[in-house]
Amino acid sequence: MTYKSAEIKSIITEILEEKKDKGGIKSLYFVGCGGSLGALYPAKTFMEKESATIKSAWINSNEFVHSTPKDFGVNSIIVLACHKGNTPETIEAAKLGKMMGASVIILTWLEESEIIEFGDYIVLYSFDASPDHLKGDIDYSGEKTMCALYVAVELLAQSEEGYENYDKFYEGAGMITNIIRKARVHVSERAVSFAKEYKDDTVIYTMGSGASYGAAYMESICIFMEMQWLDSSSIHTGEYFHGPFEITDANRPFMIQISEGSTRTLDQRALTFLKKYAKRIEVLDAKELGLSTIDVSVVDYFNHSLFNNIYPIYNHELATNRQHPLSTRRYMWKVEY
Amino acid sequence: MTYKSAEIKSIITEILEEKKDKGGIKSLYFVGCGGSLGALYPAKTFMEKESATIKSAWINSNEFVHSTPKDFGVNSIIVLACHKGNTPETIEAAKLGKMMGASVIILTWLEESEIIEFGDYIVLYSFDASPDHLKGDIDYSGEKTMCALYVAVELLAQSEEGYENYDKFYEGAGMITNIIRKARVHVSERAVSFAKEYKDDTVIYTMGSGASYGAAYMESICIFMEMQWLDSSSIHTGEYFHGPFEITDANRPFMIQISEGSTRTLDQRALTFLKKYAKRIEVLDAKELGLSTIDVSVVDYFNHSLFNNIYPIYNHELATNRQHPLSTRRYMWKVEY
Numbered sequence: 001m002t003y004k005s006a007e008i009k010s011i012i013t014e015i016l017e018e019k020k021d022k023g024g025i026k027s028l029y030f031v032g033c034g035g036s037l038g039a040l041y042p043a044k045t046f047m048e049k050e051s052a053t054i055k056s057a058w059i060n061s062n063e064f065v066h067s068t069p070k071d072f073g074v075n076s077i078i079v080l081a082c083h084k085g086n087t088p089e090t091i092e093a094a095k096l097g098k099m100m101g102a103s104v105i106i107l108t109w110l111e112e113s114e115i116i117e118f119g120d121y122i123v124l125y126s127f128d129a130s131p132d133h134l135k136g137d138i139d140y141s142g143e144k145t146m147c148a149l150y151v152a153v154e155l156l157a158q159s160e161e162g163y164e165n166y167d168k169f170y171e172g173a174g175m176i177t178n179i180i181r182k183a184r185v186h187v188s189e190r191a192v193s194f195a196k197e198y199k200d201d202t203v204i205y206t207m208g209s210g211a212s213y214g215a216a217y218m219e220s221i222c223i224f225m226e227m228q229w230l231d232s233s234s235i236h237t238g239e240y241f242h243g244p245f246e247i248t249d250a251n252r253p254f255m256i257q258i259s260e261g262s263t264r265t266l267d268q269r270a271l272t273f274l275k276k277y278a279k280r281i282e283v284l285d286a287k288e289l290g291l292s293t294i295d296v297s298v299v300d301y302f303n304h305s306l307f308n309n310i311y312p313i314y315n316h317e318l319a320t321n322r323q324h325p326l327s328t329r330r331y332m333w334k335v336e337y
Numbered sequence: 338m339t340y341k342s343a344e345i346k347s348i349i350t351e352i353l354e355e356k357k358d359k360g361g362i363k364s365l366y367f368v369g370c371g372g373s374l375g376a377l378y379p380a381k382t383f384m385e386k387e388s389a390t391i392k393s394a395w396i397n398s399n400e401f402v403h404s405t406p407k408d409f410g411v412n413s414i415i416v417l418a419c420h421k422g423n424t425p426e427t428i429e430a431a432k433l434g435k436m437m438g439a440s441v442i443i444l445t446w447l448e449e450s451e452i453i454e455f456g457d458y459i460v461l462y463s464f465d466a467s468p469d470h471l472k473g474d475i476d477y478s479g480e481k482t483m484c485a486l487y488v489a490v491e492l493l494a495q496s497e498e499g500y501e502n503y504d505k506f507y508e509g510a511g512m513i514t515n516i517i518r519k520a521r522v523h524v525s526e527r528a529v530s531f532a533k534e535y536k537d538d539t540v541i542y543t544m545g546s547g548a549s550y551g552a553a554y555m556e557s558i559c560i561f562m563e564m565q566w567l568d569s570s571s572i573h574t575g576e577y578f579h580g581p582f583e584i585t586d587a588n589r590p591f592m593i594q595i596s597e598g599s600t601r602t603l604d605q606r607a608l609t610f611l612k613k614y615a616k617r618i619e620v621l622d623a624k625e626l627g628l629s630t631i632d633v634s635v636v637d638y639f640n641h642s643l644f645n646n647i648y649p650i651y652n653h654e655l656a657t658n659r660q661h662p663l664s665t666r667r668y669m670w671k672v673e674y
Contacts, residue, residue, distance in 0.1 A: 026389065034579025048394045052363065052408030055392060057385045060546075060575035067547055067599035067637065071389030089575070203540070203568050209397075210404055220570075221580035229584050231540050233557075233570030238397035238426070241674055242371025243558035246666060247566050262404035273674050300404065329583060337578055337610050 002111055002122045005142040005150060011121045012154035015077060015103045025103070026075040027055040028155060030148060031064045031093050035222040036081035041214025042304045043079070043148035049300075050163060051156050061089035065096055074101040079151050081144050082106060083127075085113020094118035105151060107144045123147050132319070132326055133312040136184050140177040145214075145305050165297040172294040172302050179302075180309045183289035187313050194282050195317035198253055203231040207256040207270060209238055210263030212286075212303035219255070219311050227326045228318065237270040238263075250279040255314075257307050260286035261300035284310055339448055339459045342479040342487060348458045349491035352414060352440045362440070363412040364392040365492060367485060368401045368430045372559040373418035378551025379641040380416070380485035386637075387500060388493050398426035402433055411438040416488050418481050419443060420464075422450020431455035442488060444481045460484050469656070469663055470649040473521050477514040482551075482642050502634040509631040509639050516639075517646045520626035524650050531619050532654035535590050540568040544593040544607060546575055547600030549623075549640035556592070556648050564663040565655065574607035575600075587616040592651075594644050597623035598637035621647055 003011060019025055028047060030040035037060055047056035057069065061080070072078070078097040082090040085108045097104040098118045106119035109127045116122045126142035128135055140146070150173075157163040198204060204224050208216030216234040224232035235244045237256070248254075254274055258267040264287075274281045286292075286303050289310065294302050319326045331337065340348060356362055365384060367377035374397055384393035394406065398417070409415070415434040419427040422445045434441040435455045443456035446464045453459045463479035465472055477483070487510075494500040535541060541561050545553030553571040561569035572581045574593070585591075591611055595604040601624075611618045623629075623640050626647065631639050656663045668674065 034576055036579075037576070048396075049404060049406050052392065055389065059385075060573055062575040062603050063546055063573075063600055066602055067386060069386050087579075209400055221576065226580040226583040231568050231570075231584065231589075233568075236397055236400075238399040239371055239374070239558065242373075242424075243563040245668055245674070246563040247568065248668070252568075263400055265403055266399050269674075277668070277672075331582055331585070331614070335614075337582070337606075 002124050004124060005126070005147045008123065008147060008150040009154050011105065011123070012151065012158055016158055019075065019103070023075045025054070025077055025155065027069070027071055027077070028152065029056070029064065029069070029072065029076060029078045030058045031061050031078055031090070032081040033061045033087050033089055035218050036083060036087070036090070036144070038214040038218035038221070039081055039145045040079065040148045041217065042145055042211040042301050043152040045211035046149060046152045046301055047156070051161060053161055054155065054159065061087065061093040065089065065092045068096065072100055072102060076102040077105060077151070077155065078102050079105045079107065079148055080115070081148065082115050083109050085110050085115040091115045091118065107147045132316040134316055136181055140180045140305060140309060141173045143305060145308065146173060146176070149301055165295070168295040169298045169301070172298050175294055176302055176305055179290045179293065180306055183306060183310055184313050186289060187310055191314045191317045194314055195321040197280065198318065199321040201230070201253050204253045204255060205232060206234045207237050207240065207254055207267070208234065208259065208307070209236055209266045210259055210261065210303070211300045212257055212259050212307055215304045215307040215311070216257055218308060223311065223315050223326070226332070227315070227328070228322065228324055237266045240270045241273070245273065248274065248277050252278065253280040253282070254278055255282045256284070257303070258283060258285040258287070259300070259303040260291040261296065261303065263300070339461050341461060342463070342484045345460065345484060345487040346491050348442065349488065349495055353495055356412065356440070360412045362391070362414055362492065364406070364408055364414070365489065366393070366401065366406070366409065366413060366415045367395045368398050368415055368427070369418040370398045370424050370426055372555050373420060373424070373427070373481070374398075375551040375555035375558070376418055376482045377416065377485045378554065379482055379548040379638050380489040382548035383486060383489045383638055384493070388498060390498055391492060391496060398424065398430040402426065402429045405433065409437055409439060413439040414442060414488070414492065415439050416442045416444065416485055417452070418485065419452050420446050422447050422452040428452045428455065444484045469653040471653055473518055477517045477642055477646060478510045480642060482645065483510060483513070486638055502632070505632040506635045506638070509635050512631055513639055513642055516627045516630065517643055520643060520647055521650055523626060524647055528651045528654045531651055532658040534617070535655065536658040538567070538590050541590045541592060542569060543571045544574050544577065544591055544604070545571065545596065545644070546573055546603045547596050547598065547640070548637045549594055549596050549644055552641045552644040552648070553594055555645060560648065560652050560663070563669070564652070564665070565659065565661055574603045577607045578610070582610065585611065585614045589615065590617040590619070591615055592619040593621070594640070595620060595622040595624070596637070596640040597628040598633065598640065600637070
């Protein structure tokens with residue numbers, strides 16, 4: 001049976017009810033590969049920051065399977081993201097979850113796939129499947145990143161701890177689609193300039209912090225490296241000053257996320273430095289892009305969805321200018337690995 | 338008052354005794370910047386994998402200060418690594434720890450520094466301060482990475498959970514210095530070849546997994562980026578196949594850690610692919626380097642120390658061949674940031 005994001009609240013209620021006599025839920029694992037792992041990053045950060053009692057971790061599927069946390073089992077929830085339900089390592093992690101008696105929540109896009117037989121709950125997320133994700137007519141509050149956050153928010157809210165900003169969080173979730181749509185229009189012209197400026201570069205760095213670091217990670221590994229074959233790394237803006245900043249010069253391009261919320265000051269500090277010593281910077285500022293209308297108590301967790309859905313506008317222009325379609329691969333789907 | 342690594346056992350006993358009537362210790366935070374954060378990675382992985390009940394996280398100092406976990410306080414231990422005790426963000430994190438009533442353990446190299454007034458326990462770690470860390474005559478079991486691990490191991494062992502591989506762990510700690518010394522000699526010739534081969538490259542990737550991913554991170558940000566101004570990123574070998582591997586070609590250099598222990602299979606899979614599609618690979622194999630003499634139940638946690646102390650042999654040769662001393666900086670110590 002499949003579920004929609006709005007049903008995650010009742011999924012958690014059901015799991016907690018079922019596990020009540022078995023010791024309850026004590027740990028929450030976010031597991032996936034590449035972009036699917038990156039998409040779970042805000043939920044990991046949420047648990048790290050908001051929960052005192054529920055253990056949580058964010059782990060690559062293959063590492064999870066081969067180096068499984070010792071407590072993983074009946075008292076765990078595992079949330080797996082698997083876009084088409086056919087990533088072998090993530091299927092193995094789901095199987096392991098089933099075998100160990102964990103509650104297995106699978107976030108996926110396809111209703112039918114290999115992975116679903118190993119899930120207790122199959123949550124179908126919304127996804128912009130149009131070419132280069134340009135159409136933008138989806139409900140962004142139903143994307144996988146948001147689904148993982150709903151699991152975290154509901155688990156905390158329905159636990160003894162509770163979550164005081166619960167209403168504010170759902171208020172934010174109700175606003176994110178409009179914010180993203182407007183922001184995508186807002187950056188359309190600068191995305192054209194960006195693509196012209198950077199089309200001949202061979203390396204582009206992404207930067208970010210806090211709950212939205214995952215968006216910088218995804219842009220770096222899934223777009224620049226995977227889809228454009230560019231050298232890249234996602235630099236945490238707090239880490240930047242402790243090593244990476246020495247590569248800064250007038251030529252190296254940086255695409256920096258300025259989050260709204262608690263880590264904004266880290267991003268701004270990096271930007272100030274970049275403005276002085278780097279000359280080629282593309283700034284994605286969540287405040288300018290309208291995110292500040294979401295309450296300050298929860299805004300941290302919405303930066304990722306915003307940035308992650310702004311990038312496609314840039315990516316499409318960059319791919320077009322570089323005459324390197326985003327669908328081009330040399331290994332994926334082509335060779336065994 | 339300062340302590341040595343061997344006293345960490347009694348430090349934890351003292352903290353647990355002191356906090357007994359205040360609710361005990363419920364969370365353990367590893368906080369630092371850049372290389373000092375990377376060095377704490379194995380301890381973070383240890384807690385994630387071995388402990389069911391103690392919350393743990395690994396966070397950049399500036400992010401920790403601005404986006405502090407809500408439960409941080411009296412029932413927390415914060416372990417900070419700060420080499421010379423003068424990193425402003427880490428000093429702020431220590432101050433915050435003091436203010437919130439957490440037990441503050443500072444791992445540092447200097448006996449006197451700015452940070453020590455904000456620590457409850459100042460642990461002086463061993464460090465090879467010889468030029469380019471080449472001398473190799475130190476007790477590697479007293480390094481900061483090991484000190485952080487001792488905190489984790491002792492906290493778990495002295496908690497209700499206990500740690501079943503406690504004796505094996507200390508047995509491994511007793512072996513690591515000799516293993517590292519032999520391994521450093523073992524790679525000396527290949528480090529010369531490596532430096533000749535890669536001296537004109539502008540990008541070098543590092544790769545790793547599991548508890549030793551931190552060593553790959555440190556080599557990438559502290560050596561290749563900071564000290565050699567090379568483009569770089571540390572790619573997790575499990576994540577490699579989900580994006581980054583598309584940049585693989587016959588020219589791009591990869592320095593890959595093959596860990597001993599639970600995630601070895603991830604590293605080997607990446608190496609098999611590299612051998613087929615990349616032509617320029619430098620392999621650091623923990624098994625070949627003698628780590629397998631440490632018991633399989635704990636060997637995961639020693640890979641980092643091994644790799645981290647093999648790299649200097651390579652780094653010295655690379656810097657010499659590139660005529661770019663490891664001490665060269667353009668921003669650090671020179672400009673405000």
